[in-house]
Amino acid sequence: MAAAVAISSTVKYGIIGVGMMGREHLINLHHLRTEGVAVVAIADPHVPSQDLALQLAQSFNWPLKVVNAARKRQDILVQVGLEYRYMPPVAKLIEIVKGGNLGQVKMVAIREHRFPFLVKVNNWNRFNVNSGGTLVEKCCHFFDLMRLFAGANPVRVMASGAIDVNHKDEIYDGKVPDIIDNAYVIVEFDNGSRGMLDLCMFAEGSKNEQEISVVGHIGKGEAFVPESIVRFGTREKGRDGVHTLKAEDDRIKYDGLHHGSSYLEHLNFLSAVRAKGGQAPAVGLQDGLISVAIGVAAQFSIEKGRFVPIAEVMD
Numbered sequence: 362m363a364a365a366v367a368i369s370s371t372v373k374y375g376i377i378g379v380g381m382m383g384r385e386h387l388i389n390l391h392h393l394r395t396e397g398v399a400v401v402a403i404a405d406p407h408v409p410s411q412d413l414a415l416q417l418a419q420s421f422n423w424p425l426k427v428v429n430a431a432r433k434r435q436d437i438l439v440q441v442g443l444e445y446r447y448m449p450p451v452a453k454l455i456e457i458v459k460g461g462n463l464g465q466v467k468m469v470a471i472r473e474h475r476f477p478f479l480v481k482v483n484n485w486n487r488f489n490v491n492s493g494g495t496l497v498e499k500c501c502h503f504f505d506l507m508r509l510f511a512g513a514n515p516v517r518v519m520a521s522g523a524i525d526v527n528h529k530d531e532i533y534d535g536k537v538p539d540i541i542d543n544a545y546v547i548v549e550f551d552n553g554s555r556g557m558l559d560l561c562m563f564a565e566g567s568k569n570e571q572e573i574s575v576v577g578h579i580g581k582g583e584a585f586v587p588e589s590i591v592r593f594g595t596r597e598k599g600r601d602g603v604h605t606l607k608a609e610d611d612r613i614k615y616d617g618l619h620h621g622s623s624y625l626e627h628l629n630f631l632s633a634v635r636a637k638g639g640q641a642p643a644v645g646l647q648d649g650l651i652s653v654a655i656g657v658a659a660q661f662s663i664e665k666g667r668f669v670p671i672a673e674v675m676d
């Protein structure tokens with residue numbers, strides 16, 4: 362997530378890394394221009410990424426120059442970019458769960474069945490040494506959601522996964538990619554609830570990329586992305602009592618590659634920056650740390666073939 366400083370009424374942004382994701386942030390900020398935002402700095406050593414960002418800046422009529430002034434400010438607010446929380450169907454399911462409609466959450470199952478990893482600058486995402494591995498780099502989002510739904514912290518993690526289909530015929534500097542393309546991960550939480558991730562990255566033949574199911578002692582809720590459908594019902598009312606709704610958010614001005622969630626994330630960030638007397642970020646550093654720690658434990662579990670306590674990786 363970018364850092365921003367509210368020096369005057371304008372909130373000034375610096376973006377470090379203007380590849381695919383950094384450019385999504387740039388476009389979101391362009392759509393937020395009427396909210397009083399300005400991009401004053403970018404930093405990226407990759408000339409094609411710089412050129413693409415500058416093309417965007419020119420088309421938006423922004424000055425761009427690299428400045429370093431924000432780095433040492435004590436008043437900088439840090440918000441971690443776990444934007445799946447803001448996807449309209451996910452946000453709706455969070456509202457349903459936090460509203461107590463399902464009772465005490467016992468199980469959170471997240472299925473991500475999607476296309477393979479995209480090609481990135483210098484192919485950094487093909488190797489565990491650069492990204493921390495698939496379960497860290499992209500699945501931290503799902504571990505964050507599990508923890509949020511469970512309302513608890515992880516205790517231990519067990520995973521099974523492999524690279525079975527993708528990237529086997531690719532070679533970079535003489536090396537074949539080592540990132541896994543499918544896995545099952547089980548996470549146990551300190552309040553007795555559990556989460557499960559079912560990840561497959563050679564599943565283009567899927568209607569939805571993410572299917573999230575949360576079951577409490579009273580009821581069950583589900584969210585489907587990108588269909589943007591949410592369902593919830595109770596044990597008492599059974600199948601006939603299940604509600605189905607379409608989750609939408611008309612504040613979204615740019616869908617990007619994440620169904621408008623990074624736009625909503627920016628709105629949330631701006632409101633935290635502008636809050637009088639300070640406001641905690643919606644997603645803080647501890648949230649980011651634990652979501653990544655679960656991913657690290659899952660990668661380690663695959664390597665070692667055993668449960669990995671979270672304390673082991675936090676140490």
Ligand SMILES: NC(=O)c1ccc[n+]([C@@H]2O[C@H](COP(=O)([O-])OP(=O)(O)OC[C@H]3O[C@@H](n4cnc5c(N)ncnc54)[C@H](O)[C@@H]3O)[C@@H](O)[C@H]2O)c1
Nearest residue numbers: 377378379380381382383404405406407410442481482498
């Ligand atoms: N939150 C999300 O949903 C989401 C989605 C995609 C990517 N990401 C994350 O965003 C990050 C970037 O991913 P991407 O898809 O934009 O990759 P990318 O390869 O398209 O872009 C990365 C950019 O960072 C630049 N870079 C590398 N080292 C740098 C440095 N030291 N200083 C400044 N710039 C540097 C590269 O030159 C490149 O232009 C990754 O950490 C990735 O995991 C998050």
